[in-house]
Amino acid sequence: MLKRLLAKDKWVLFIIMLPGMLHFLVFKYIPLTGNMIAFQDYNLFKGVWSSPWVGFQHFQTMFTYEEFFQILRNTIAFSFMSILFGFPAPLVLALLLNEVRKMWIKRPIQTLLYLPHFLSWVIVGGIFINLLARDGIINTMLGWFGVSPIDFITEPEYFRGIVVSISIWKEVGWGTIIYLAALAGINPHLYEAAVVDGAGRWKQIWHITLPTLWPVIIVLFLLRIGSVLESNVEQILIFLNPLVRDVGEVVDTYVYRVGLQRSQFSFTTAIGMFQSIVGLCLIAAVNTLSKKTTGESIY
Structure with missing residues (x-):
């Protein structure tokens, strides 16, 4: 599909589609990585990558x-x-x-x-x-x-x-x-x-x-x-x-x-x-x- 889009007669369609793809990538898919804090004891100062993991503890708390x-x-x-x-x-x-x-x-x-x-x-x-x-x-x-x-x-x-x-x-x-x-x-x-x-x-x-x-x-x-x-x-x-x-x-x-x-x-x-x-x-x-x-x- 990419090869077809990059063909000489398709590059205009690719350029038109590119802003929409970037929008979904930057504002929809990349922010999904932030959901990992649901499995952490998130600390604002330690950040997403350094906060300790607690598994499904928050889900258990929610249902109890x-x-x-x-x-x-x-x-x-x-x-x-x-x-x-x-x-x-x-x-x-x-x-x-x-x-x-x-x-x-x-x-x-x-x-x-x-x-x-x-x-x-x-x-x-x-x-x-x-x-x-x-x-x-x-x-x-x-x-x-x-x-x-x-x-x-x-x-x-x-x-x-x-x-x-x-x-x-x-x-x-x-x-x-x-x-x-x-x-x-x-x-x-x-x-x-x-x-x-x-x-x-x-x-x-x-x-x-x-x-x-x-x-x-x-x-x-x-x-x-x-x-x-x-x-x-x-x-x-x-x-x-x-x-x-x-x-x-x-x-x-x-x-x-x-x-x-x-x-x-x-x-x-x-x-x-x-x-x-x-x-x-x-x-x-x-x-x-x-x-x-x-x-x-x-x-």
């Missing part, structure tokens, strides 16, 4: 640490809610936007739905913390119906739902881009033939649109399921407080709190490796299942 399993349950709960409610949301929104025929209405709606994606979580957090405060707009409106003020952000029973809902609101518009692009590629003659056969809009969506989008849905679901043990650490940190830590602490915030604030780098690296291994196994399992049942897969 009671707090870790509570954090793991919280992470899975957040991921399950995000997949259950957040994954279908861009698809449903894209289908609804696709039904809007007047472009002077459709384009402003798309723009308004995309805008929250470009806001930082600090801004979004500040907005919703004020909205959900005891003296905020939400409680003021509830007061009109005789409901006592609720401090939503400090109530454990509301915390997960609030965080997941805000995440969906922020990213749902941006997530529709892929689906809208896929919808634009559907052959319009299929819909014309369906109309001739007497199919209404719902039947067209069920028998033409969704089957055509199925490969895209499978790929996006596989990418999503691989990060089931990962959370948006910035989002959780904005809303997390001591009163909801029992239900709000996730693996990523725990790694931040213990790894950076307590300097337990080796232990938190072991947790990170555990996350990556679980994600890889889930992707491989779901991909195999998808290939056997639907014929669609990413490899």
